[in-house]
Amino acid sequence: MLVTATELDTVGFGVFVKNVGRRDGLDEVLRLVDAAHHQGGSIDRSLVAAMVVDGLCREGRIEDAWRALEDMRLRxxxxxxxxxxxxxxxxxxxxxxxEEGRILKQKRKLGVAPRKVDYRELLLTLVSSRQISEAKEMAEAIVSGDFPIDDDVLNVLVCSVSEIDADAAIMFCKFMIGQGRLPSTEVLVRLCESLCRNKKGDEMWEMFKVLLDRGCWTSEKDxxxxxxxxxxxxxxxxxxxxxxxxxRKRLDPGISSYNSLMVTLCRNDLLRPAKKLWxxxxxxxxSPNLQTYNILITKFAEIGETGEVQQLFDHMLQKGVAPDGATYTSVITMLCQENKYEQAEEIFNKSVVQDPKLASSVLTVLILALCKQGNLKAALSVMFSVPSNxxxxxxHVILxxxxxxxxEIxxxxxxxxxxxxxxNCTFQDIMNELMASLSTSASLQPVTKLVRHLHSQGLVDEVGPWMKMIENVYA
Structure with a gap:
């Protein structure tokens, strides 16, 4: 680019020479700086100088960084x-x-005040060009030195940096809070998601305590x-x-907060505290809502607490809370695993009364559960009694x-x-789906036997590739 006189910009040249300095040292940086100086271009030289010394210091080349201050100033x-x-x-x-004291004296004598707008544009450009590590490092230098930085820039930094360095992101967030400003809700959500992924619950709690102690949050949503x-x-x-x-503040935690805590208690098998919270x-x-019931029913069904599940299911019906597909799935699957088929069918019948469309999906759950338990006769009995609507x-295909x-041909x-x-079902559609599903069968013999019977009795007119396979098997 220097040879072809291509115009350089601050971000591109700054990132490049910073990395050159980290790898090759100051002399190579100065050679590039001299070449860029003669070429001109729209480079903010003060920003590049800051990037160069930051890179050198991060590699422990502090003497080179000190010399860079003077050599770049003279240039x-x-x-x-x-x-x-x-x-x-x-x-x-x-x-x-x-040395620290001497440099601080030089700063007061020779340095120039940083332009907030220039660093703002640098950081935003670095983030937009996905140079997140570079943006993080320059922002760390600005924040640790207590230099001015706009709230919107900090919000952008917390969001983007949280993807690669949760500790740095929370540092930016704490800096913002320390300045008496608050990150946006969207930013906090992104940061907290990163902290959860990185198992940094303690750091999250420390941040929350600061926000709570300062009275920053007052609403149920917060x-x-x-x-x-x-x-x-x-x-x-x-x-x-x-x-x-x-x-204590006479506020309403809200059902959402209770449900969030209930999920955590059940996930960690803390069932006694979960019952206490209930x-x-x-x-x-x-009052608990559908989500509350489903959290507890799913957990108790998972550990085989039939009595608790039945009691919760009956309780929700008494309270006028309509079960959904997840509720019926948990209850019916558990009952079938415990060979309580009549009770499972009774639960299915409740879904029939509640909503025919819901009952259709619940029927699939019941038939699949019965078949997995090997109770094919019970599954047949259920199918014979299914209402026409x-x-x-x-x-039918599953069975x-x-x-x-x-x-059982x-x-x-x-x-x-x-x-x-x-x-009332479309017979041909069922046959087509059955033919497709048989391709996953572990054994070919029962499949070929069924297909041959279906074809011989005229129950299917066209069996496609199955007939060729059968002919090959019996050839």
Missing amino acids: GWKPDFVAYRIVSEGFRIAERAD YHLVVSFLGKAGKVREAYDVIKEIK DEMFTSGC IESSNS LKFLTDAE EMALEHIKWIKRCC
């Missing part, structure tokens, strides 16, 4: 207060107080964000303390597939005849 690149502060901080970390992310980070006690604090909700006048094609795999054929004679 007209005018290091500003940020650059001098970066180098003095390098010597402070190295516990070389004399507190829900705190409780929700503390729960995701596994900070159960802290989340519960926040709920108690909300109550009782506390009613004491506080907070319930769409059942998928359930026929299990019958075939179990080599006669039962499968009888059921197919029954479907054609009595069922």
Whole structure:
């Protein structure tokens, strides 16, 4: 680019020479600086000087960084207060107080005040060009030196830097809070998601405590964000303390906060505290919603607590909370695993009364659960009794597939005849889906036997590739 006289910009040239300095040292940087000086272009030289010394200091080349201040100043690149502060901080970390003091004197004598607008454009351009590490490093120099930086820039930094360095992102957030300004809700969500991924719950809680102590949050939505992310980070006690604090302030934690904490308790198998929280909700006048019931029903079904599940299911019906597909799936699957088939069918019948469309998906769950338990006769019985307004094609296919795999060919054929004679379902669609599903069967023999019977009795007119496969097998 220098040879072809291509115009350079601050970000491109600054990032390049900073990395050259980290790798090759100051002399190579000065050679490039001299070449760029003669070429001209729209380069902010003070910003480049700051980037160069920052890179050198990060590699422990603090003497080179000190020399760079003078050599670049003599070349007209005018290091500003940020650059001098970066180098003095390098010597402070190295516990070389004399050099640190001399550089600070040079800063007052020779340095120039940084232009906030220039650093703003530099940081935003670095972020937009996905130079996140470079943006983080320059922002660290600005923030640690307590130089001015706009709120919108800090918000952008917290969001982008949280993707690569959660510690740096939380440092920017704390700096912002320390200045009496608040990051946006969107920024906090992004930051907290990063902290959860990186298992930094303690750091998250420290940040939340500062915000809570300063009275920055007052609404139910704000507190829900705190409780929700503390729960995701596994900070159960802290989340519960926040709920108690909300109550002390005579505010309503809201069902969302209770549900977030309930999820965390169940995920960590803390069932006694979960039951205590359930009782506390009613004491506080907070009625559980569908999500609350599903959280507990799913957990108790998972560990086989049939009595608890049945009690919760009955309770939600008494309270007028309509179960959804997730509720029915948890209850029915658990009952079938415990061979309580009549109770499972009773639960299915409740879905029929509630909503035919919902009942169709619940029927699929019931038939699949029965078939997996090997109770094919019970599955057949259920299918015979399904009301005509319930769409059942998928359930028929599942049952026929299990019958075939179990080599119950006669039962499968009888059921197919029954479907054609009595069922409102589209017979040909069921046959087409069955033919497709049989391709996953572990054994070819029962499949070929079924297909041959179907074809010989005229129950299917076209079996496509199956007939060729059957002919090959019997050839």
